[in-house]
Every structure is written in structure tokens, then in C-alpha cells.
Amino acid sequence: MVLKLLGNENLPEGGRFPSEGIENFFESSESMKRWELFRKSEIKVGLFFEKAKKATGSIVSFLEGLGKAVKMTMEMTVYIFKGGISLKDTALQMVEVGWKSFPIIMVTSFFVGMVLALQMGTATISFFNEPVYLGMIISFCLIKELGPVLTAMVVSGSIGAAITAELGTMKINDQLDALYTLGTNPIRYLVVSRFLACFFMLPLLTVIANIVGIFGGMFIANYLWDVPSNIYFSEVLDFISLLTFLHGFIKSFFFAMVIAIVACHKGFNAKNGAGGVGIATTSSVIYSMVFILISDYFLTMLLTTLNVK
Amino acid sequence: MIKVENIHKSFGFKRVLCGVNLEVYDSETLVIVGSSGMGKSVLLKTIVGLVKPDTGSVLIEDINITKCSSSDLHLARKRVGYVFQEAALFDSLSIFENVAFGLRTLTSLKEDEIKQRVRRCLEMVCLNNVESLRPSELSGGMKKRVGIARAIAYKPRYILYDEPTAGLDPVMSDIINELIMYLKKHLKVTSIIVTHDMKSAYKIADRIMMLHEGKMIFDGRPEETRQTKNEYVRQFVEGSTRGPIVADKNF
Ligand SMILES: Nc1ncnc2c1ncn2[C@@H]1O[C@H](COP(=O)(O)OP(=O)(O)OP(=O)(O)O)[C@@H](O)[C@H]1O
Numbered sequence A: 001m002v003l004k005l006l007g008n009e010n011l012p013e014g015g016r017f018p019s020e021g022i023e024n025f026f027e028s029s030e031s032m033k034r035w036e037l038f039r040k041s042e043i044k045v046g047l048f049f050e051k052a053k054k055a056t057g058s059i060v061s062f063l064e065g066l067g068k069a070v071k072m073t074m075e076m077t078v079y080i081f082k083g084g085i086s087l088k089d090t091a092l093q094m095v096e097v098g099w100k101s102f103p104i105i106m107v108t109s110f111f112v113g114m115v116l117a118l119q120m121g122t123a124t125i126s127f128f129n130e131p132v133y134l135g136m137i138i139s140f141c142l143i144k145e146l147g148p149v150l151t152a153m154v155v156s157g158s159i160g161a162a163i164t165a166e167l168g169t170m171k172i173n174d175q176l177d178a179l180y181t182l183g184t185n186p187i188r189y190l191v192v193s194r195f196l197a198c199f200f201m202l203p204l205l206t207v208i209a210n211i212v213g214i215f216g217g218m219f220i221a222n223y224l225w226d227v228p229s230n231i232y233f234s235e236v237l238d239f240i241s242l243l244t245f246l247h248g249f250i251k252s253f254f255f256a257m258v259i260a261i262v263a264c265h266k267g268f269n270a271k272n273g274a275g276g277v278g279i280a281t282t283s284s285v286i287y288s289m290v291f292i293l294i295s296d297y298f299l300t301m302l303l304t305t306l307n308v309k
Numbered sequence B: 001m002i003k004v005e006n007i008h009k010s011f012g013f014k015r016v017l018c019g020v021n022l023e024v025y026d027s028e029t030l031v032i033v034g035s036s037g038m039g040k041s042v043l044l045k046t047i048v049g050l051v052k053p054d055t056g057s058v059l060i061e062d063i064n065i066t067k068c069s070s071s072d073l074h075l076a077r078k079r080v081g082y083v084f085q086e087a088a089l090f091d092s093l094s095i096f097e098n099v100a101f102g103l104r105t106l107t108s109l110k111e112d113e114i115k116q117r118v119r120r121c122l123e124m125v126c127l128n129n130v131e132s133l134r135p136s137e138l139s140g141g142m143k144k145r146v147g148i149a150r151a152i153a154y155k156p157r158y159i160l161y162d163e164p165t166a167g168l169d170p171v172m173s174d175i176i177n178e179l180i181m182y183l184k185k186h187l188k189v190t191s192i193i194v195t196h197d198m199k200s201a202y203k204i205a206d207r208i209m210m211l212h213e214g215k216m217i218f219d220g221r222p223e224e225t226r227q228t229k230n231e232y233v234r235q236f237v238e239g240s241t242r243g244p245i246v247a248d249k250n251f
């Protein structure tokens, strides 16, 4: 009767409450031990299914999110080409992007240039007894890889996170719904300007990062390894062709698209209050970093086969 | 006329609306009551097209907003104003810009007309000298009233209020009630009002409907709610704990 009330039919013989009497109730009797064992095995099976369900669930929700992001991008593209651009908003966002990330990018890229000079100087000295090709190696690394990727990382961590947090907060406060009721499409009103700002500012910031980084490299090459700056710069200029420059430049446009789309998508789909906005912001940064690094490989492959190198 | 036909809506396994029908006639004030969590807000959001119903249709005059082109949707938006339960003001814009937002997007008024209209709308909800403030600088009740001003500013024919008087003091509640009646009398505005406040419901309603467990279980004039044999309505109107409505059914 008691068992029926608890709604458990599959109990082993003896049941959850053994009949030995109340004095044994808290000691593990034979049947209690069997019950424990039974429960453990059940939990294991249950856990497996739970995990399997979770795994498939997260794959499904990932694909769902991907679909939503693609749909948002297409809608945004339509607005951009149909002329739904607010120049004022876009300019404001561009200032925002530049202003927020410029100082960090100056500092980080200067140090990246310095550390490259330090490493390459040490390495070439151990092989050739003197630092050689520093200008070439540093500008190569910076312009083709580190400049675009590191700038994208910094921007995704600062601007991307800010966009997701802002749009996510608007979402959970019903502000996006309010935009709809006032006849405004949030994609047109919020996404277009942010996307364009990232799209034009990230390549610009990348160029600045490259230049600052090359100067950082020169600083160390000059003071630590006694490479005269005119030799350093002539190496840089000898090595960099327009195509080399384009290689990194084109990649940074692509990274900008990744950052803006991921950030806006994650913000628009934030849910469950303030904590949800936090989760959305974190996953926005993580997703854009992972996408940037993965797509970097394939973009490099593609650009190299197209002879942009 | 707004006509809602056989709306069903579930979130995952949770069924919120199961076959809701309602019709609001021109310049009528319809009050929808119901226990908390019964889906009143979801119903209102379905009517303006913020929530897509699983089945069923919503007609705003001749436009079926569950399936229509985006230009028709824009036209429908011009006709409908929506007051959000939590105000939903744009917190990056000033109060003036908040109220002016719909005027800029849905009407072709000139800047000085917009200024005039915004001031007038804020006066109607008893707010003065707040134009330059940010929403975060206002109290909850003030935000609510700005939300109302924003929804009425572009003179929509239909206004949906989600608990317009919740969080307002009794005097201010009555001012809002009078505003609703004023809009009805002078602008022939049709209103759907979701509220828990039976006192204002009796004051403003032409008709009261009750939503319970996804269905409309009552539809009648305000007086009828006092005489009805429907146990649910009786309990709700009296605000009694005794009756068929169970407070913690969801949990
Ligand atoms: N986006 C959503 N996702 C999942 N469930 C939702 C969502 N929106 C609403 N619900 C569920 O729908 C039900 C109805 O919610 P709704 O906000 O319409 O209630 P309500 O009648 O307006 O209550 P109240 O009077 O407290 O405002 C709730 O149980 C809620 O859990």
C-alpha cells in the first residue's frame, strides 16, 4: 500500500521499507542493500540516456542557432542593399568600435612585435650567430597572421561582447518586441549599423595593429640586436607586396563578419534574465574566437591556392 | 474590429492557449481577466504578432497578421498600440525619444509637431519635465506611464494594455482609467485591457472575458460577472481563496 502510494512498482523484493521493524529502519538491511544496488544500476542507465539526450539536444540547438543566424544575415543583407542604412547610427557605432579597441590594440600589437623580435632574434642567433631577416619574419607573421587574428580576438572580446550584452539586455526587457510594435525591424535598426561598423573598422584596426607591431619589432631589433632600422625597414618593404598585404586584409573583413553576426545573433537569442545575458555574452566570445581560428585555416588555404600570398 | 479565431499556442510541452476565440468591436473596451500565468500576456502578444500561434488566425480589420506581407504588417502596426507589462522602454534613448519613436517610424509628422505631440501625451499621463531624462532615472510607475504615452502617441485605433494600472497608486490608476475612457470617447479607440484590478475593470469595461487554462470561460457585461453561476468567475471577482481556482496548480 505504502509502495503503491510512492508509485514505485519495480522495487526489489522487500521493498524500499523493509518489514524488519522500525528499529532497523536506518540500518542497511539485506534488502536495503539490494535496493541500493538496484537504484545505482538504474541511475547508471538513466544517466546514459540523459547524456545521450543532452548531446543530441545540443547538436540540434546548435543547428537551429546556425539556421537562425543565417536567416538573420540574409535579412540584414537585404536591408543593406535595399538602402536601409542609417548613416548616423553606423558612424556612431564605428566611433564606438574604434574608440573602445584602439588603445588595447596599440598596446597588444606593440608587444607582439617586440616578442616576435625577441624570439626570432634568439632563434636566428643560435643558428647563424647573428640576427638575420628580422624585418622580413616579423612583418610576415604580423601582416599575414597575427595582425588580423589578434585584432579580431581583441575586438571580439571587447566589441563583440558589448554588442551581445546590449542586444541581450534589450531582448530580455522586451525592448526588441517594443521595436516591432512600433513598426521597426530590430535587424534593420540594430544589426545593420553594428555589422557595418565592425566590417569597416576591423580591417582598419588591423592595418594599425600591423604598423604598430612592425615598429615594436623594430624597437627590439634595434636596441637588443643592433639591427639598424634602415636595414630592418628595407627588409620589411622588400618582402611585402600588395598581395601579401591583401592576404591579411581580406581575412580581417571575414573575421569582422563573424564577430558581428555571432554577437548580434547571440544577443537576439538571449533568454532567462540577467544570467542568460551573461551566458550569451560568454558564448558569443567563445564562438567567434573558435570560428575565427578555424576559418583562418581554411581562408589561408583558399587565398594561397588563389595565389594571394 | 479585432477577431481572434481558435488560437493554440504551446511552449515546448506546456500548453498555454488551447482554442481561444474573441472578437472586439469598434470603440469597445474589452477587459480580459484571469489568474496569473494563464497566458493573458501571451494572448495579447499573439494579437500584435509578437508571438506566432501554432494554429489559428488573428484579424486586425482586414489584415490577417498570422500570414501577411511585411507591408501589410507595417500597416497593421500603425493601427495597434501596445503597452507592455514591464514598460519595455528603450533605455539608450531619452524619454522624449522613446515617446517620439513611433511618431518617427509610423507617421510622417514634422519635428515641431512631434515635439507638440510628445509633450501632450506625457501630460495626459501626468508627467512633466521628464523629456530629457533616461528611463533608468524614473520610478517603475513613471516608466509604465511613459510606456502608455508611447503607445498612444501615434493615435492607433486599437490599444492593447497589459496591466496598465499594476504598480500605480490608486489615484494614478484612476487617472489612467479616465485616460482610457477619454480615448474611447474622443478618438473612438478600441481597447483590450488585461488587468487584475477588478475595481478599474468595472469602471472601464464594456465587456469582461475570463481566460482560464487556455480557454475563454466567460464573456459578458460587467454586471453579469456578479450574478454568474460560473464558480471560477465568482471566485476571481470576489478574490476569495475558496473555490475551484487553485493558486499553485502550475507547480
Ligand atoms: N517565451 C516563453 N517561453 C516559455 N514559456 C512561456 C513563454 N512566455 C510565456 N510562457 C508561459 O506561458 C504561461 C503564460 O504566461 P503569461 O505571461 O501570458 O501569463 P499572464 O497570464 O500574463 O500572467 P500574469 O498575470 O502574471 O502576467 C506561463 O506559464 C509562462 O510560463
Ligand SMILES: [Mg+2]
Pocket (backbone or CB within 6 Å): B040, B041, B042, B085, B162
Ligand atoms: Mg502578463
